[in-house]
Amino acid sequence: MEVPRASYHMTPDEFRKHGREVVDWIADYYERVESLPVLSRVEPGAIRAALPARPPVEGEPFAAMLRDIDAVILPGITHWQSPNFFAFFPANASGPAILGELLAAGLGVQGMLWATSPACTELETHLLDWLVDMLALPPAFKSSGAGGGVIQDSASSAALAALLAARERATGSRSNESGCDGRLVAYASTQAHSSVEKAVKIAGIGRANLRLVDVDEAFAMRPAALAEAIARDRRAGLVPFFAAATVGTTSSNAVDPLPEIGGICRAEGIWLHVDGAMAGTAALCPEFRRLQDGLEWADSYCFNPHKWMFTNFDCDCFWVADRAALVRALSILPEYLRNTATESGAVIDYRDWQVPLGRRFRALKLWFVIRHYGVAGLQHHVRRHVELAQRFAAWVEASPAFELAVRPPLNLVCFRHVAGDSFNRELLERLNASGKAYLTHTTLAGRFVLRLCVGQTATEERHVADAWRLIEKEAAELERGGPPAPRG
Amino acid sequence: MEVPRASYHMTPDEFRKHGREVVDWIADYYERVESLPVLSRVEPGAIRAALPARPPVEGEPFAAMLRDIDAVILPGITHWQSPNFFAFFPANASGPAILGELLAAGLGVQGMLWATSPACTELETHLLDWLVDMLALPPAFKSSGAGGGVIQDSASSAALAALLAARERATGSRSNESGCDGRLVAYASTQAHSSVEKAVKIAGIGRANLRLVDVDEAFAMRPAALAEAIARDRRAGLVPFFAAATVGTTSSNAVDPLPEIGGICRAEGIWLHVDGAMAGTAALCPEFRRLQDGLEWADSYCFNPHKWMFTNFDCDCFWVADRAALVRALSILPEYLRNTATESGAVIDYRDWQVPLGRRFRALKLWFVIRHYGVAGLQHHVRRHVELAQRFAAWVEASPAFELAVRPPLNLVCFRHVAGDSFNRELLERLNASGKAYLTHTTLAGRFVLRLCVGQTATEERHVADAWRLIEKEAAELERGGPPAPRG
Numbered sequence: 003m004e005v006p007r008a009s010y011h012m013t014p015d016e017f018r019k020h021g022r023e024v025v026d027w028i029a030d031y032y033e034r035v036e037s038l039p040v041l042s043r044v045e046p047g048a049i050r051a052a053l054p055a056r057p058p059v060e061g062e063p064f065a066a067m068l069r070d071i072d073a074v075i076l077p078g079i080t081h082w083q084s085p086n087f088f089a090f091f092p093a094n095a096s097g098p099a100i101l102g103e104l105l106a107a108g109l110g111v112q113g114m115l116w117a118t119s120p121a122c123t124e125l126e127t128h129l130l131d132w133l134v135d136m137l138a139l140p141p142a143f144k145s146s147g148a149g150g151g152v153i154q155d156s157a158s159s160a161a162l163a164a165l166l167a168a169r170e171r172a173t174g175s176r177s178n179e180s181g182c183d184g185r186l187v188a189y190a191s192t193q194a195h196s197s198v199e200k201a202v203k204i205a206g207i208g209r210a211n212l213r214l215v216d217v218d219e220a221f222a223m224r225p226a227a228l229a230e231a232i233a234r235d236r237r238a239g240l241v242p243f244f245a246a247a248t249v250g251t252t253s254s255n256a257v258d259p260l261p262e263i264g265g266i267c268r269a270e271g272i273w274l275h276v277d278g279a280m281a282g283t284a285a286l287c288p289e290f291r292r293l294q295d296g297l298e299w300a301d302s303y304c305f306n307p308h309k310w311m312f313t314n315f316d317c318d319c320f321w322v323a324d325r326a327a328l329v330r331a332l333s334i335l336p337e338y339l340r341n342t343a344t345e346s347g348a349v350i351d352y353r354d355w356q357v358p359l360g361r362r363f364r365a366l367k368l369w370f371v372i373r374h375y376g377v378a379g380l381q382h383h384v385r386r387h388v389e390l391a392q393r394f395a396a397w398v399e400a401s402p403a404f405e406l407a408v409r410p411p412l413n414l415v416c417f418r419h420v421a422g423d424s425f426n427r428e429l430l431e432r433l434n435a436s437g438k439a440y441l442t443h444t445t446l447a448g449r450f451v452l453r454l455c456v457g458q459t460a461t462e463e464r465h466v467a468d469a470w471r472l473i474e475k476e477a478a479e480l481e482r483g484g485p486p487a488p489r490g
Numbered sequence: 491m492e493v494p495r496a497s498y499h500m501t502p503d504e505f506r507k508h509g510r511e512v513v514d515w516i517a518d519y520y521e522r523v524e525s526l527p528v529l530s531r532v533e534p535g536a537i538r539a540a541l542p543a544r545p546p547v548e549g550e551p552f553a554a555m556l557r558d559i560d561a562v563i564l565p566g567i568t569h570w571q572s573p574n575f576f577a578f579f580p581a582n583a584s585g586p587a588i589l590g591e592l593l594a595a596g597l598g599v600q601g602m603l604w605a606t607s608p609a610c611t612e613l614e615t616h617l618l619d620w621l622v623d624m625l626a627l628p629p630a631f632k633s634s635g636a637g638g639g640v641i642q643d644s645a646s647s648a649a650l651a652a653l654l655a656a657r658e659r660a661t662g663s664r665s666n667e668s669g670c671d672g673r674l675v676a677y678a679s680t681q682a683h684s685s686v687e688k689a690v691k692i693a694g695i696g697r698a699n700l701r702l703v704d705v706d707e708a709f710a711m712r713p714a715a716l717a718e719a720i721a722r723d724r725r726a727g728l729v730p731f732f733a734a735a736t737v738g739t740t741s742s743n744a745v746d747p748l749p750e751i752g753g754i755c756r757a758e759g760i761w762l763h764v765d766g767a768m769a770g771t772a773a774l775c776p777e778f779r780r781l782q783d784g785l786e787w788a789d790s791y792c793f794n795p796h797k798w799m800f801t802n803f804d805c806d807c808f809w810v811a812d813r814a815a816l817v818r819a820l821s822i823l824p825e826y827l828r829n830t831a832t833e834s835g836a837v838i839d840y841r842d843w844q845v846p847l848g849r850r851f852r853a854l855k856l857w858f859v860i861r862h863y864g865v866a867g868l869q870h871h872v873r874r875h876v877e878l879a880q881r882f883a884a885w886v887e888a889s890p891a892f893e894l895a896v897r898p899p900l901n902l903v904c905f906r907h908v909a910g911d912s913f914n915r916e917l918l919e920r921l922n923a924s925g926k927a928y929l930t931h932t933t934l935a936g937r938f939v940l941r942l943c944v945g946q947t948a949t950e951e952r953h954v955a956d957a958w959r960l961i962e963k964e965a966a967e968l969e970r971g972g973p974p975a976p977r978g
Contacts, residue, residue: 010867011800011947012585014517021517024589025509028596029502042608046836049612057620061864064586067857071593075854078609083598090606090826093848095598097500098552101512103595105559107802108516110571110583118578120530121566124537132545155643156846166692181696182670196822197847203819204654204845206694208669252826308848312499314595315850331691334684338578338740338932338941348534357692357845358644359685360581360796362803366563369555376549379498444826453826459499 010061020064027068028100032460035084039437042080049078080440085460088469089442091252091280091414092457096312098374102367103314113361116349117341123350126153126365129372133319136377137285137305140298143321145350150325152355153364155316157279158197159357160304163320163328165201165244167302168273170331172243178331182206187235189213190246191223193253195277198246211240220408221254221446223247225262232270244273249294250281253444254407254451255414257281257293264299276300279318280457283310284388284412287381293411302328310387310413310457311380313371317364329354383459387413390466391456397470403477407451414455416446419477423450432476439469498549508552515556516588520948523572527925530568537566568928573948576957577930579740579768579902580945584800586862590855591802601849604837605829611838614641614853617860621807624865625773625793628786631809633838638813640843641852643804645767646685647845648792651808651816653689653732655790656761658819659812660731666819670694675723677701678734679711681741683765686734699728708896709742709934711735713750720758732761737782738769741932742895742939743902745769745781752787764788767806768945771798772876772900775869781899790816798875798901798945799868801859805852808843817842871947875901878954879944885958891965895939902943904934907965911938920964927957 012020052074082093113122130151134143143149154160165188169177172186186207190198192214202212213235216227232242245267247258260276267274276297282305284290297303304320307313322328333354335344343349353359372380391413398404398417407416418426426443427450434440444451456466500508540562570581601610618639622631631637642648653676657665660674674695678686680702690700701723704715720730733755735746748764755762764785770793772778785791792808795801810816821842823832831837841847860868879901886892886905895904906914914931915938922928932939944954 007867007870010863010870012862014520017520017585017588018513018517020585020589021513021592022510024592024596025506025513028593029506029509031596032502032505041605044608046604046608046831046834047612049609050616053613053616057624057860058864059866061867062861064589064862067586067861075609075613078607078612079597079599080605080607082600082607090600093598093600095595097505097508098555100505100592100595100598101508101552104509104512104588104592105516107583107588107591108512108519109567110581110588110802111567112570112578112581112803116534117529117568119566119568119570120532120534121537121563124535124566125541125563128538128541136545156848158846158848162692162845169694177694177696178691179696180698181672181674182694183672184669186669196824196827200820200822200845200847203666204650204693206657206665206670208665208667210668252824314598315600315848316846332688334688336684336740338930339684340931343534346534357650357688358646358804359688360644360646360803372545373550373555374500374552375498376546378547379495379549382495382498442826443828 023068027071032083035081036086038081038084040081040084040086040440041434041437042078044078049074083458085458085462085465086439086469087458088454088456089440091309091455093308093315094310094312094457094459095314096371096459098370099313099367102370106363106366109363111363113363114353114359115339115341115344115351117343119363122363122365123352125369126352127151127350129365129368130319130321132372137282138291139303139321142323143303148325149321149323150350151319151321152352154304154318154320154356156318157195157277157304157306158200160318160320161197161246161275161277162201162204163332163356164273164275164302165205166331167322167328168244169205171273171327172241175330184208185241186243187211187213187240188244189215189228189231189242191215191217191248191258193217193221193251193256194246194248195252217256221251221256223258223263225259225266228263229266232266242270242272244275246275246277249276249278250412254416254446255281255411257411260294260296260299264296268299273301274299275302278303278305280306280309281412283307284384286377286384290412307368307371310384311371312375312459313368317368332356387456387461390461390463391415394454394456394466394470407446413457414453416444416451416453418449418451425480426450426452429477429480432480433472436472436476438472511556515559520571523569524574526569526572528569528572528574528928529922529925530566532566537562571946573946573950573953574927574957575946576942576944577928579797579943581796581803582798582800582945582947583802584859584947586858587801587855590858594851594854597851599851601851602841602847603827603829603832603839605831607851610851610853611840613857614840615639615838617853617856618807618809620860625770626779627791627809630811631791636813637809637811638838639807639809640840642792642806642808642844644806645683645765645792645794646688648806648808649685649734649763649765650689650692651820651844652761652763652790653693654819655810655816656732657693659761659815660729663818672696673729674731675699675701675728676732677703677716677719677730679703679705679736679746681705681709681739681744682734682736683740683767705744709739709744711746711751713747713754716751717754720754730758730760732763734763734765737764737766738900742904742934743769743899745899748782748784748787752784756787761789762787763790766791766793768794768797769900771795772872774865774872778900795856795859798872799859800863800947801856805856820844875944875949878949878951879903882942882944882954882958895934901945902941904932904939904941906937906939913968914938914940917965917968920968921960924960924964926960
């Protein structure tokens with residue numbers, strides 16, 4: 003009989019060795035990711051079929067895991083970190099962010115309370131204050147006053163937190179105590195992110211009490227339509243309490259007119275939440291800040307460094323102008339979490355700013371990113387992405403075969419071939435099947451539209467130029483009725 | 491004038507270099523963490539005071555960041571990875587988990603849809619099926635039938651997801667559509683985790699519609715009290731729809747009687763969610779599985795590998811017996827997320843199983859942990875932790891000055907000095923001020939109780955023995971009316 007081992011843990015020295023192997027694997031990956039087909043080509047079930055049906059009884063050497071990353075996992079990866087990734091919004095990463103995440107995993111602290119790691123809370127508060135200055139956000143969002151910022155996992159969770167704070171303010175804790183009464187009404191444009199509808203459902207407001215307000219020809223919310231909807235609801239005895247506006251919608255990067263919407267919301271006592279998930283990063287550069295004009299009307303705001311600011315997911319920055327409503331909405335204090343620091347009132351306990359209780363040290367990676375790049379470095383790369391997208395838009399405009407669906411305000415270009423929806427649909431399939439680029443689509447004014455978003459960390463001019471050449475070539479073949487593009 | 495740089499990105503070679511530095515920093519940290527005061531000693535505001543008021547305009551060398559980890563951050567860390575950490579529930583980590591997290595950050599994929607990285611979804615589904623076997627969970631939770639598992643960030647989010655699925659099932663989408671009507675009632679014991687109350691508030695059910703059911707002398711829910719509460723609510727015309735039971739409460743590791751609770755819930759058509767956040771890991775060992783007897787009655791279940799299974803936060807495993815209700819509760823499909831794979835119905839899109847849209851590749855670290863340790867290695871360490879806690883409990887019992895507050899079923903010991911609440915409160919302060927151990931407290935039957943939880947990865951017999959010696963020494967000094975223990 004075998005003698006049982008005293009410990010199965012990886013020793014610090016084994017960690018040094020395997021840590022280097024993983025670091026090298028990642029560096030190698032970034033050196034070759036450009037050559038991999040961007041969109042994974044596996045069939046449903048293929049990855050599972052390559053995995054053993056039962057877990058191992060005895061431990062395996064680390065080399066076996068790394069080998070399987072290449073053999074089993076990599077074919078099932080859609081390469082979000084490829085410079086040829088132009089789909090959705092980006093989720094870009096960078097060396098300093100990855101190493102910040104590594105350090106956070108190594109420290110392995112819980113930031114649910116100030117006391118459970120003061121540095122985790124204080125660095126986060128401090129960085130969110132820094133970002134108010136970096137992005138020229140309203141000073142009301144700073145923690146020095148009644149407001150403050152927090153890192154959420156996603157803009158979806160930020161929207162939910164904002165909605166709950168708004169519900170709390172509108173009903174004076176009644177909804178927390180007795181539940182919703184079906185009279186609260188929320189507003190967003192028809193172009194708002196799906197997370198608003200999801201939040202409205204989760205919070206017990208009900209989808210029927212979310213008004214999707216009409217947009218103008220640039221797909222921005224029409225303030226007059228918002229005002230009409232509110233008036234109609236008031237006449238019906240309902241209680242308008244929450245509006246979500248967007249700086250850079252997911253479909254087309256449309257920017258809702260915040261000054262007008264803000265004025266209406268303030269007059270009506272409606273909580274205004276503004277979602278700048280991707281486009282918010284552009285405010286690093288003074289020349290793009292006009293896009294967030296009117297943000298001083300907002301009760302809450304979020305943007306995602308994990309989209310376009312080189313900080314790997316998850317890192318959504320969320321601010322409120324009045325943290326009291328948010329904390330009242332989400333606060334719980336059981337005996338086993340009581341502690342002197344909390345009771346002193348001198349500290350922030352971020353567990354009361356979010357849905358989950360636990361939280362990891364996400365501020366580290368954001369800190370590393372800001373310090374590695376500096377404000378100037380971040381500005382440089384954001385400007386460059388916008389410039390490349392605008393160049394692409396110019397090529398589209400100059401081509402007789404293609405047209406812009408809307409003028410791109412920043413780094414997202416919505417365009418289509420003039421031959422109509424089914425042609426564009428097929429064109430998209432061919433582009434993505436080529437493995438050389440990955441684009442996604444939307445519909446705008448009922449028409450199928452291709453989206454090309456420039457925001458991946460390593461995307462350079464040649465990648466955008468290659469994508470355009472590929473689009474022209476595939477479109478030309480499709481026009482000639484050619485066969486589907488061969489893979490690879 | 492300076493020529494602007496072409497790129498501020500960290501190159502792969504710089505990443506190799508700095509990656510090694512961070513890996514070494516972490517290995518060094520684990521070699522010395524035992525010598526650091528477990529609970530951070532900084533005053534509120536001290537960390538912020540050490541940070542520059544404004545972000546850097548120009549980038550800084552990586553060495554500056556690493557230096558500040560030691561100089562600025564470390565004093566503000568409460569060392570959850572210290573073997574002398576006995577507070578709350580553990581949030582243990584391990585080498586393979588940290589490296590899995592690193593790899594996930596490096597790949598930087600979004601797993602919101604199957605198509606956005608099939609391996610991210612399929613590995614997760616596969617591991618959650620593995621765990622059904624590893625923990626002897628009901629086969630209904632496997633993805634091969636109507637059920638399935640998913641990784642959430644926390645047991646709080648799992649409780650919310652379960653509640654939303656239950657609400658959906660109870661009201662046939664009406665609550666999603668029209669909001670809550672104030673008639674739904676939820677149940678949990680007085681000892682249930684605060685996340686149940688938080689979820690009830692978030693979902694618009696209202697705290698007044700959460701019944702906190704009485705417990706027996708072992709702090710487990712009294713099924714008769716549950717049945718009575720349900721009957722009372724039915725007579726009042728209310729709609730009982732959700733009950734949360736716990737395998738291992740946070741206060742005292744009490745185990746609710748699932749067979750009786752399950753029978754009642756099934757007969758009443760109530761969704762039963764079971765939370766095994768920490769204690770669930772014990773089911774790796776056949777001898778502890780009796781604690782989850784009756785789990786086959788549950789509609790949903792969760793446990794946290796990020797607590798006691800060597801997998802760094804966040805990693806909560808959540809299963810449902812019928813995934814349809816969960817997906818109906820949380821599904822949203824805007825045009826920009828439509829794709830062939832989703833429409834085929836042949837794949838899982840995990841975005842519909844959680845509140846956020848985005849999700850990172852958390853299955854990687856769980857995979858690495860299971861493969862590195864093997865089932866046998868995980869069992870070994872879980873058994874060892876339970877054995878050490880039981881040994882500690884025996885020391886408490888043998889001491890005339892101390893008593894157990896409750897018989898410890900697993901790895902959490904609730905105990906107190908016989909001298910009463912204020913003595914125990916002061917004793918806890920002294921223990922934590924010593925820096926040599928970190929314990930937290932709870933109240934049980936109205937009395938202040940110390941909690942010692944053995945679950946940190948590196949905790950060995952000597953750490954538990956040292957903690958007991960420290961407790962005896964500090965108590966003896968306190969009995970003699972000595973001065974507060976000196977620090978360090």
